Amino acid sequence: NAGVTQTPKFRVLKTGQSMTLLCAQDMNHEYMYWYRQDPGMGLRLIHYSVGEGTTAKGEVPDGYNVSRLKKQNFLLGLESAAPSQTSVYFCASSTRPSGTGELFFGEGSRLTVL
Amino acid sequence: KQEVTQIPAALSVPEGENLVLNCSFTDSAIYNLQWFRQDPGKGLTSLLLIQSSQREQTSGRLNASLDKSSGRSTLYIAASQPGDSATYLCAAANYGGSQGNLIFGKGTKLSVKP
Numbered sequence: 001n002a003g004v005t006q007t008p009k010f011r012v013l014k015t016g017q018s019m020t021l022l023c024a025q026d027m028n029h030e031y032m033y034w035y036r037q038d039p040g041m042g043l044r045l046i047h048y049s050v051g052e053g054t055t056a057k058g059e060v061p062d063g064y065n066v067s068r069l070k071k072q073n074f075l076l077g078l079e080s081a082a083p084s085q086t087s088v089y090f091c092a093s094s095t096r097p098s099g100t101g102e103l104f105f106g107e108g109s110r111l112t113v114l
Numbered sequence: 115k116q117e118v119t120q121i122p123a124a125l126s127v128p129e130g131e132n133l134v135l136n137c138s139f140t141d142s143a144i145y146n147l148q149w150f151r152q153d154p155g156k157g158l159t160s161l162l163l164i165q166s167s168q169r170e171q172t173s174g175r176l177n178a179s180l181d182k183s184s185g186r187s188t189l190y191i192a193a194s195q196p197g198d199s200a201t202y203l204c205a206a207a208n209y210g211g212s213q214g215n216l217i218f219g220k221g222t223k224l225s226v227k228p
Contacts, residue, residue, distance in 0.1 A: 004157070042118075042203070043158075043218040090157055098216045099145050099207030105157035 002026050006091050006106035013081045013113045021076040021109050023091030029104070031094045032074040033058070034066065036087040037108075043090065048098070049074055081113045116141040118206050120219035127194055128227050135189040135222045137204035142182045145207040149178050149189050152201045152221065161202075162189070194226045 004025045013019055023032065034046040045058030047066040055066045063085060065077045074093075078085060091106040092098070117140045127133050137147070146165045150158040162171045162178040164187065170179040177190040187204055203221040 040220065042220040043205075045216070092158075099209075102160045102163060103148075103150075103158070103216075105159070107157045108155070 004091055004093055004104050004106035006089075006109045008109060009107070010110050011112070013078075013111065015082060015113060017081050018077070018079050019081065019111075020078075021089055021091075021111075023074045023076070023093075023106060025072055025074075025091075025093040025104070027093060027095075027104065028071070029093035029095055030071070031097060032068065033092045033094075033098060033103070034064070034074065034076045035090045035092065036060065037090060038087050046076065046089075050097070078111075081111075083113045085111065086113045087111060116144075116206055116208050116215070116217045118204060118217050118219040120202075120204060120222050122222060123220065124223040124225070126225040126227060129194060129196060131194050131226075133191050133194055133224070135191070135202050135204075135224070137187040137189070137219055139185050139187075139206040139217075141206070141208060142185055143209060144182065145209055147178070147180050147187045148205045148207065148216070149176075149187075150203045150205065152203060154200075158203065191224075194224075196226050196228050199224055199226050 007022045033048040035043045049068040052071040067075045089109045092103045119138045148163045149161045152158045164171045164180040175192040180187045201221040201223045205218045208215045
């Protein structure tokens with residue numbers, strides 16, 4: 001029962017470096033989301049996808065790009081990492097839009113930007 | 115803009131006690147209200163989802179209520195156990211957008227002492 005799997009789980013970057021976080025789900029869900037969680041801020045939506053080949057901006061999209069080339073995968077990219085992007089990133093998926101159905105979360109990817 | 119508040123930020127109770135976690139939201143035009151559990155270093159697990167037309171939902175020792183007119187939801191945990199120790203987050207889903215708009219509170223960290 002894999003559910004939603006995020007890789008890597010931990011990463012340390014230097015300012016200006018790039019990286020990609022991978023989210024994979026094996027539940028055939030149409031909807032996928034990337035959130036970031038910061039102390040004292042709660043979860044905030046970065047980008048989301050309503051199906052293969054689609055992406056859309058969430059609440060805090062600046063500095064991030066995403067791609068959904070395959071239904072089961074949702075990639076989050078940082079082209080030029082900044083210390084403000086130090087956070088825990090969570091991927092989630094659902095069969096319905098996030099506000100209308102149950103969300104399934106991955107275990108998170110902890111990113112530190114020095 | 116919807117704002118979701120959870121008070122207190124932390125709560126410590128002895129094992130066996132019944133307890134209530136509070137969640138308030140500023141915009142009563144919600145689609146549903148969701149409660150999640152987050153264990154340290156882990157992702158979120160969906161606990162209960164209350165549709166806007168419902169007043170409460172129950173799952174085992176958990177009971178969540180919703181009062182849209184007052185902008186409040188409560189999560190009642192009966193006969194608390196040390197295994198209930200976690201952070202509990204509520205999220206309000208508003209209408210609008212192709213994916214619904216889920217706004218999270220910052221959570222209440224619950225500690226149940228043996």
